[in-house]
Amino acid sequence: MLNRSVPSFFHGKATSGRSFCADCDAPMILSLLEQDKPGFDLRTFVCPMCAATESIVVRV
Numbered sequence: 001m002l003n004r005s006v007p008s009f010f011h012g013k014a015t016s017g018r019s020f021c022a023d024c025d026a027p028m029i030l031s032l033l034e035q036d037k038p039g040f041d042l043r044t045f046v047c048p049m050c051a052a053t054e055s056i057v058v059r060v
């Protein structure tokens with residue numbers, strides 16, 4: 001098993017930005033949260049099962 005520690009801030013806000021791994025359907029963990037354009041966040045998720053990553057832009 002890989003490191004299963006989940007950032008606590010993941011449990012905070014809306015779950016609308018949450019995504020699931022395209023390969024194994026596991027709930028992905030938010031690993032990086034950056035500022036994108038004003039009013040938008042760039043969120044990078046990582047899959048705890050296969051380590052795939054996905055970046056999405058979320059309106060805040």
Ligand SMILES: [Zn+2]
Nearest residue numbers: 021024047050
């Ligand atoms: Zn996966």
